[in-house]
Amino acid sequence: MSETTRHSYDVVVIGAGGAGLRAAIEARQQGKKTAVISKSLFGKAHTVMAEGGAAAALGNVNSSDHWQVHFRDTIRGGKFMNNPRMAELHAKEAPERILELEYWGALFDRTPQGRISQRNFGGHEYPRLAHVGDRTGLEMIRTLQQRVVQLQQADAAELGHPEAMLKVFAETTVTELLLDGEPGGEDTRIAGAFGYVRESGEFLVFEAPAVVLATGGIGRSFKVTSNSWEYTGDGHALALRAGATLLNMEFVQFHPTGMVWPPSVKGILVTESVRGDGGVLRDSEGRRFMFGYVPDVFREHYAESEEEADGWYADPANHRRPPELLPRDEVARAINNEVKQGRGSPHGGVFLDVSTRLPAEEIMRRLPSMHHQFKELADVDITAGPMEVGPTCHYVMGGVEVDPDTGASLVPGLFAAGEVAGGMHGSNRLGGNSLSDLLVFGRRCGLGAASYLDGLGDVRPAADPAVIERLGAEAAAPFEHEAGENPYQLQQEIQQTMNDLVGIIRRGPEMEQALESLDKLRERVAGVRAEGGTVYNPGWHLTLDLRNMLLVSEAVARAALEREESRGGHTRDDHPAMSAEWRRSNLVLSLREGRIRLRRQPLDALRPDLMELFDREELGKYLTEEELPPADRSDG
Ligand code: FAD
Helix, strand or coil: CCCEEEEECCEEEECCCHHHHHHHHHHHHCCCCEEEECCCCCCCCHHHHCCCCEECCCCCCCCCCCHHHHHHHHHHHCCCCCCHHHHHHHHHHHHHHHHHHHHCCCCCCECCCCCECEECCCCCCCCCEECCCCCHHHHHHHHHHHHHHHHHHHHHHHHCCCCCCEEEECCEEEEEEEECCCCCCCCCCEEEEEEEECCCCCEEEEECCEEEECCCCCHHHCCCECCCCCCCCHHHHHHHHCCCCEECCCCEEEEEEEECCCHHHCCCECCCHHHHCCCEEECCCCCCHHHHHCCHHHHHHECCCHHHHHHHHHCCCCCCECHHHCCHHHHHHHHHHHHHCCCCCCCCCEEEECCCCCCHHHHHHHCHHHHHHHHHHHCCCCCCCCEEEEEEEEEECCEECCCCCCCECCCCCEEECHHHECCCCCCCCCCCHHHHHHHHHHHHHHHHHHHHHHCCCCCCCCCCHHHHHHHHHHHHHHHCCCCCCCHHHHHHHHHHHHHHHCCCCECHHHHHHHHHHHHHHHHHHHCCCCCCCCCCCHHHHHHHHHHHHHHHHHHHHHHHHHCCCCECCECECCECCCCHHHHCEEEEEEEECCEEEEEEEECCCCCHHHHCCCCHHHHHCCCCHHHCCCCCCCCC
């Protein structure tokens, strides 16, 4: 059995992507002793992989842009299921957070006038994504890490040690949150976190009254995904087991364009910037099929002919947008249908062509990573021919239910920010809105955790030593299961089940079948076997991730079966329409006696001044009659 080492902090941030780093920086700036933990290498997170950019209404390329337009686009993209307060805070504060990043050293691409350049993306009315070629996330993480180092250098000068107030624990996985009582108990508070060092297998206890979850997504529960190995839904599962609630887990974003070939790279993302910069989608007959898929709710904003669509790039004031730039859920469903109708590409996708739309040198300048990715992985030169692309599981809109202003969950001391938090993006996230979400709510979570600590008093919550002992024994248990199964086989079965039965198009009986399969898998996962010892052993690590994947998969399947409508990242073949009644309900999941419970909870209403940003006709497509403003109100 491994040794256990104890650490004591004010704030422990789990996750070192954009949300985690921004939260940690804020907590440290507020004078709190802070630890940042990351499952992978420091700097390796989804944030670093983000290509297209961060959405913020800076108005640098089109001065008509302002926070209300960004708010309106976000709500439209989320099909009116967003938490309105979160969408408001996000739209208002994103520009300030981008400028702060620039102040800390981020080098964004420039307009000819020397301002931060902004590019077009699906669902955004104006060019809005601040970017660095197609490597925006890399610059964002580099800048945040540089800020961490700056703070550490200041601590070294003042306190004699760089890690006196802010320390990074890389390649360390948290397996459980610590509480000072029973999960779900009325007075139960956060007391810290328990985990292990991936390299040595050593167990770690972090004593801390405030924990920020910033663990990102759940994509590894699906077979075809843009997500990397870490994204096993740990934060979502940790929150559930600690007594917090999850919101709307049925909303899972399938990005329309992942690589489809060769099989070893299936699912790897092809950035939306390809379409934002002029790339078009074609079927096997060369048709730009997206013109046939503009839904009624968006019809007035999208072009009806190729001529009109192409005119938009140079003259957006007098042309409507190309339908390739519809929100992601619409494009993903359209591609899925084209393939199903037999008009797909040779390897089961469709064609995405930028080679006939931009000169080769411009493609190399704007999309260097995409050029490299296709050349290296598929031997395709995107300056000379089209790519083959198809939907891939990309992002989860559902997540921990939080207070919009502070990121606080229902468990005192537990906060969540970034992809692991729910509500902000409604039923479908617009591209570029995640990177700005991380900065806005990462900072707010850091502030929320600091102010929680200030109100806590002198006695800190502490976990029962017997619980810590039990967690160590549970983590080591897979070595004892002699008759247990191989974790990789079980992982594959979970992924196949979710892909086939709770994927992009869903049906009631199939989801019931998925839940039965997951139920059977639960017993097998409980007995899973780890070979070898605790020193760098990825097989053992997976045995511990599997129960998170299973719990999160069940949460998605249960919520998806319950919501009997189609909206954003939740498409039901058996309930194909959006329902204004269903829109009024959030689905809230909790864990009681090891089983997921689900209840409906009213969605917060739009404030009248925010409702005025939409005209009544548009509101009528989403809201019930009872919710609509009086008919004689002048339209905003
Ligand atoms: P991440 O950046 O995902 O970081 C999660 C962190 O949590 C990691 O450090 C991980 O190691 C850690 N972690 C997880 N579990 C544990 C555990 N149990 N213990 C300890 N640590 C743990 N969004 C945009 O807005 N614009 C884009 O252009 C864009 N492009 C994208 C391209 C790709 C290929 C992908 C995959 C996503 C893209 N997204 C984009 C989405 C966006 O990058 C993510 O939603 C966002 O980065 C999530 O940030 P985060 O801080 O919440 O989590």
